[in-house]
Amino acid sequence: MSDNHYWLLPEGISEALPGAAAKLEALRRQLLDLYRSWGYQLVMPPLVEFMESLATGTGKQLDIQTFKLTDQASGRLMGVRADITPQVARIDAHRMRVEHPNRLCYMGPVLRTRSNHSTGGSRSPLQIGAELFGHAGLDSDVEVISLAIETLQHCLFDANRKQTDTIILDLGHVGIFTEVTKALGLDSADQAYLSDMLQRKSIPDIEAWISEKSFTAEQIAILQVLPELNGSIDVITQAEESLGVQVTQIQPILRNIRALVERLQGVFPNLTINLDFGELRGYAYHTGIVFQLYLPGVQRELIRGGRYDGIGEAFGHARPATGFSADLRLLSSLSNTSETRANDTKRIMAPAEADTALDSVIRELRTQGHVVIRHLQQGSDTGNSTPEVLGCTFQLVKRGNNWLVKALASDDQD
Amino acid sequence: MSDNHYWLLPEGISEALPGAAAKLEALRRQLLDLYRSWGYQLVMPPLVEFMESLATGTGKQLDIQTFKLTDQASGRLMGVRADITPQVARIDAHRMRVEHPNRLCYMGPVLRTRSNHSTGGSRSPLQIGAELFGHAGLDSDVEVISLAIETLQHCLFDANRKQTDTIILDLGHVGIFTEVTKALGLDSADQAYLSDMLQRKSIPDIEAWISEKSFTAEQIAILQVLPELNGSIDVITQAEESLGVQVTQIQPILRNIRALVERLQGVFPNLTINLDFGELRGYAYHTGIVFQLYLPGVQRELIRGGRYDGIGEAFGHARPATGFSADLRLLSSLSNTSETRANDTKRIMAPAEADTALDSVIRELRTQGHVVIRHLQQGSDTGNSTPEVLGCTFQLVKRGNNWLVKALASDDQD
Numbered sequence: 001m002s003d004n005h006y007w008l009l010p011e012g013i014s015e016a017l018p019g020a021a022a023k024l025e026a027l028r029r030q031l032l033d034l035y036r037s038w039g040y041q042l043v044m045p046p047l048v049e050f051m052e053s054l055a056t057g058t059g060k061q062l063d064i065q066t067f068k069l070t071d072q073a074s075g076r077l078m079g080v081r082a083d084i085t086p087q088v089a090r091i092d093a094h095r096m097r098v099e100h101p102n103r104l105c106y107m108g109p110v111l112r113t114r115s116n117h118s119t120g121g122s123r124s125p126l127q128i129g130a131e132l133f134g135h136a137g138l139d140s141d142v143e144v145i146s147l148a149i150e151t152l153q154h155c156l157f158d159a160n161r162k163q164t165d166t167i168i169l170d171l172g173h174v175g176i177f178t179e180v181t182k183a184l185g186l187d188s189a190d191q192a193y194l195s196d197m198l199q200r201k202s203i204p205d206i207e208a209w210i211s212e213k214s215f216t217a218e219q220i221a222i223l224q225v226l227p228e229l230n231g232s233i234d235v236i237t238q239a240e241e242s243l244g245v246q247v248t249q250i251q252p253i254l255r256n257i258r259a260l261v262e263r264l265q266g267v268f269p270n271l272t273i274n275l276d277f278g279e280l281r282g283y284a285y286h287t288g289i290v291f292q293l294y295l296p297g298v299q300r301e302l303i304r305g306g307r308y309d310g311i312g313e314a315f316g317h318a319r320p321a322t323g324f325s326a327d328l329r330l331l332s333s334l335s336n337t338s339e340t341r342a343n344d345t346k347r348i349m350a351p352a353e354a355d356t357a358l359d360s361v362i363r364e365l366r367t368q369g370h371v372v373i374r375h376l377q378q379g380s381d382t383g384n385s386t387p388e389v390l391g392c393t394f395q396l397v398k399r400g401n402n403w404l405v406k407a408l409a410s411d412d413q414d
Numbered sequence: 415m416s417d418n419h420y421w422l423l424p425e426g427i428s429e430a431l432p433g434a435a436a437k438l439e440a441l442r443r444q445l446l447d448l449y450r451s452w453g454y455q456l457v458m459p460p461l462v463e464f465m466e467s468l469a470t471g472t473g474k475q476l477d478i479q480t481f482k483l484t485d486q487a488s489g490r491l492m493g494v495r496a497d498i499t500p501q502v503a504r505i506d507a508h509r510m511r512v513e514h515p516n517r518l519c520y521m522g523p524v525l526r527t528r529s530n531h532s533t534g535g536s537r538s539p540l541q542i543g544a545e546l547f548g549h550a551g552l553d554s555d556v557e558v559i560s561l562a563i564e565t566l567q568h569c570l571f572d573a574n575r576k577q578t579d580t581i582i583l584d585l586g587h588v589g590i591f592t593e594v595t596k597a598l599g600l601d602s603a604d605q606a607y608l609s610d611m612l613q614r615k616s617i618p619d620i621e622a623w624i625s626e627k628s629f630t631a632e633q634i635a636i637l638q639v640l641p642e643l644n645g646s647i648d649v650i651t652q653a654e655e656s657l658g659v660q661v662t663q664i665q666p667i668l669r670n671i672r673a674l675v676e677r678l679q680g681v682f683p684n685l686t687i688n689l690d691f692g693e694l695r696g697y698a699y700h701t702g703i704v705f706q707l708y709l710p711g712v713q714r715e716l717i718r719g720g721r722y723d724g725i726g727e728a729f730g731h732a733r734p735a736t737g738f739s740a741d742l743r744l745l746s747s748l749s750n751t752s753e754t755r756a757n758d759t760k761r762i763m764a765p766a767e768a769d770t771a772l773d774s775v776i777r778e779l780r781t782q783g784h785v786v787i788r789h790l791q792q793g794s795d796t797g798n799s800t801p802e803v804l805g806c807t808f809q810l811v812k813r814g815n816n817w818l819v820k821a822l823a824s825d826d827q828d
Contacts (some may be wrong), residue, residue, distance in 0.1 A: 009464075009467075010487065021457050033783075039787035039788075044435045049427070053421050071425075072527050073537075074424060094421050099798065100798055100803045115487070123487075139788070266768055320796065366452065378673075379734075
């Protein structure tokens, strides 16, 4: 066992043993069924694509996160997908090419070069998500955020935790930062620097940076108010009254956010809504409303999503788009329940003997959903394989000419 | 559209659009449920591992098929899995470390550097399989081959094709070639050369090679009979009477194969069984019984498996092992049926309006398994989104204070 370390998995890479895997599989099925009931059709994009295709419209951040492979068949560079959302956008824009609203969902492993603290250090999340293409506006934003909330609610169902009232929605909008920096005339280097400081909510850094630059008093007022625009929904009014007066372009965005908040409050009265107009971290290709779902006491965001109207155009078919994604492993960890199975499912030990009648009984029991484990006699076991060791609480025994299912009673010789 | 070719997928890489994906998902669930009912527990090994771990015990062939990645976190070489079976063997031997027989199953994408004609040219099969660890002998061989046959039967169920009588089982045993070459005293270069000629069933090449070497008349007789040992189950008797007299070490192997054939004929009376004692192609780590399942008129093998007792030892815990795997995409292509759903599932269009009573009705319908698609009004569509275009045959309409599900009748104004 001295070479034990050889078989350690790489940092941020994990695997699921039977208990955890059964729980993941059950949640996977429940969520895909939920998405299906909302009209979201499952697609299965490939594990790898050519880099030209994977990187289109997704920005530099995703490129850095993508493992590259040389395709021996073509000599071209391929990437292992680091995010499934852009693949689904390609499928909508290029493969399906419908004109009407198109609802798609997916579930599969992704791979990233670096671990991300916001995803709990995983470099290979099991990404699950839903995307809605072909509609720009309030109704599709409401639908996608509602489905994300129902996803999280579903994971809390079995855990006896209260539901909606514990879910926290963080709402932002990429357009506010974009319009403000445009109004200020910032170049891309300054935009990136300001964005970084806003993400760290570092007021002293912003103050120092302002003092180095030659901004007008009006510009300085805008820059000083920006990092303060986060908190409860009163922030919308605050933004309208401060920023909106000087940067009038953000007024329609703020009206849009207010309408969205009101609609969501109508559907989910117990939802806690926070706004953050400075937060842009990790949005590689988003263009409008962005959101994250949290639970109290859980540091990491559990679901993230938003609007990304830009990608379809790169694939030759401009389409508005909005959606969300999550790590199934993270969602699965929220629930205390194991695999959801009918309570009357039995785990039954069957003898090894070759007997046609026994074969039929076993086949019938398995069809009914019971687990039947056949004893292995001819040959050699490496260990004790009693029914108890194999987790069976029933066994098949012969009474006369019939095979019967009997409970394994340790002190009862029935 | 001139840059259309940009978005082509690499050779041997495919993706599933809604119809195909729903079919794959349905089959995935049915097969994992089948394996569960036989006592096989689901595990989810990782997409990548360090090469030391992935390549252990698997042989050179799998190494060539594995895409390598440099792990930025450790500087070590990782591989994208080209086969899940060795990963599951590691989980049994290293992670679970039970002594009793351990039944595990899995399902997930793999990636290979080269396309393989026997898998229909795919470089990224959706590998599904089942493995049984901790028992060496007839009973575990029978169980694993039976489960493989039931897997294939299951895929034929819905297609109105006859079942068992159309399935062809090709059986071989790695030990026969090994014992014969050992008895002949062949070095590893000659073994590889002979193996290649046997796979090609090239009698002239074998004759030419024999004439170059200085074999005894007895050795030549052995070499000449080897390529003929394939066909119906009479081959067992033929091998016993020819090869078995001179290479007595293969007698217990032949007795084992005969017992296996008789057991399988008992359980599956309509199964066609072929034997091939020269065939070793593509078995990277197998040590005993090997098998493939075919259907008449389908060139490619549909399921392959066998015994590989060697791997566990490399992970510090020697365990007998046998199992099988298949490409879910290939299995899915056998069946004519689409997604299996209850016949009374409706696809219902719901209006966009924000209405609490409507929300409740929609939630209830979705919980019952119906698909409810909400119309998107506020904002702008990129296309026509009538119920018909979205595939709905029902709609929710308000009658008085109630929301009712009504059929969409094109010429009937109900």
